[in-house]
Amino acid sequence: GAGVSQSPRYKVAKRGQDVALRCDPISGHVSLFWYQQALGQGPEFLTYFQNEAQLDKSGLPSDRFFAERPEGSVSTLKIQRTQQEDSAVYLCASSFFSGVIYNEQFFGPGTRLTVL
Amino acid sequence: SQQGEEDPQALSIQEGENATMNCSYKTSINNLQWYRQNSGRGLVHLILIRSNEREKHSGRLRVTLDTSKKSSSLLITASRAADTASYFCATAKYSGGGADGLTFGKGTHLIIQP
Numbered sequence: 178g179a180g181v182s183q184s185p186r187y188k189v190a191k192r193g194q195d196v197a198l199r200c201d202p203i204s205g206h207v208s209l210f211w212y213q214q215a216l217g218q219g220p221e222f223l224t225y226f227q228n229e230a231q232l233d234k235s236g237l238p239s240d241r242f243f244a245e246r247p248e249g250s251v252s253t254l255k256i257q258r259t260q261q262e263d264s265a266v267y268l269c270a271s272s273f274f275s276g277v278i279y280n281e282q283f284f285g286p287g288t289r290l291t292v293l
Numbered sequence: 294s295q296q297g298e299e300d301p302q303a304l305s306i307q308e309g310e311n312a313t314m315n316c317s318y319k320t321s322i323n324n325l326q327w328y329r330q331n332s333g334r335g336l337v338h339l340i341l342i343r344s345n346e347r348e349k350h351s352g353r354l355r356v357t358l359d360t361s362k363k364s365s366s367l368l369i370t371a372s373r374a375a376d377t378a379s380y381f382c383a384t385a386k387y388s389g390g391g392a393d394g395l396t397f398g399k400g401t402h403l404i405i406q407p
Contacts, residue, residue, distance in 0.1 A: 210394055212394075219383075219397030219398050219399050220336070220381075220395075221397070222394030236394065270336075281326075281338045282338065
């Protein structure tokens, strides 16, 4: 079936604008993750959902970042009042949660956000 | 913050040679994973090794894990041009919550010269 999809693939925002990034996980995957990847760096964890519950948001860099997954499927990462330091690739990943055994995360292509 | 450090940061070898990259991490882990990232296919999972395993093979990939030294290595044998990519190690700490976000290193950029 289809993999993880993200939209838009590219987003240019003026500083101070709000943006919303969408993630469609693999159907049936309970777990959903958001990561931020700055240029030349590895991805950094932002937040994690199990179904619609946001179980870990420890990686969100500020209260300008907000994520939701209201029906336990599609997720949206919203960044309010964007700043230049928010420029990065935002990656979404999903995995099938089996309870105990840790499972592979499948990543989407990412949304490249550029804040001018 | 990044958990691990890959070494070297960049590696250039001839096609057909073996490539070895290393990863060190800081905290106790449940498992360690290696991912590959290139512009064509994004971030792709390669192999997972659990904390009670010492070595694992998958095709041309061989991964070792030394939990006493908090380090892992990834060996790619008989390299191909298509192996050109950035390689990241990532660790997961099972906290009992069901799944954990991964903590990635900064990556090794591998270039295979034809």
